[in-house]
Amino acid sequence: MNNKKLHIKFVPKSEKIMxxxxxxxxxxxxxxxxxxxxxxxxxxxxKDWWDxxxxxxxxxxxxxxxxxxxxxxxxxxxAHQIANKFEKNAYKIKLLKDKTxxxxxxxxxxxxxxxxxxxxxxxxxxxxxxxxxxxxxxxxS
Numbered sequence: 108m109n110n111k112k113l114h115i116k117f118v119p120k121s122e123k124i125m126x127x128x129x130x131x132x133x134x135x136x137x138x139x140x141x142x143x144x145x146x147x148x149x150x151x152x153x154k155d156w157w158d159x160x161x162x163x164x165x166x167x168x169x170x171x172x173x174x175x176x177x178x179x180x181x182x183x184x185x186a187h188q189i190a191n192k193f194e195k196n197a198y199k200i201k202l203l204k205d206k207t208x209x210x211x212x213x214x215x216x217x218x219x220x221x222x223x224x225x226x227x228x229x230x231x232x233x234x235x236x237x238x239x240x241x242x243x244x245x246x247x248s
Contacts, residue, residue: 113175116146117167119154129153130166132174136183150174169194172238175220193219196239215242 115132125131130152131138133145145151150170156162173190177183211228219238226233226242234241 113171113178114148115170115174116149117157117170118149118151119157120151121154125151125153129156130170132170134174134177134183165194168196168237168239172219193239196234212236 128142128151130150131142131145132150133147138145142151150166152163152166156166169190172193173183173186176186176189181189213226213228213233214223215226215233215235216222217224217226217235217238217240219235219240224238225236227236228244231244232241233244
């Protein structure tokens, strides 16, 4: 297993270059020939999506989860499916965070990426700001 920190460089590209693709990286198994010049640590993203904060949150979460899973040996298709779920959660968390006036956060270990991260506290639960992983909080007596 690779324990080095994953460094991703997001590179916005025009819709003309990206076509119908939203984001692509070198490890994607379906890469058309024109995308073979993507460098190892780069993720090319469609600029119109990158410029939208909510979509950018989804893209960053999706690609980080997907690439971290692939580094640990998960095949692309399975990593992509899992990343899709986390991407949707990241979007919901972002909406919740933006609408919440009294935000409370804790730091805890996220088992998906095996690192301490910031969790948003929502009622008796806390949700990882990175992967969307949800933990149940103990009630204080």
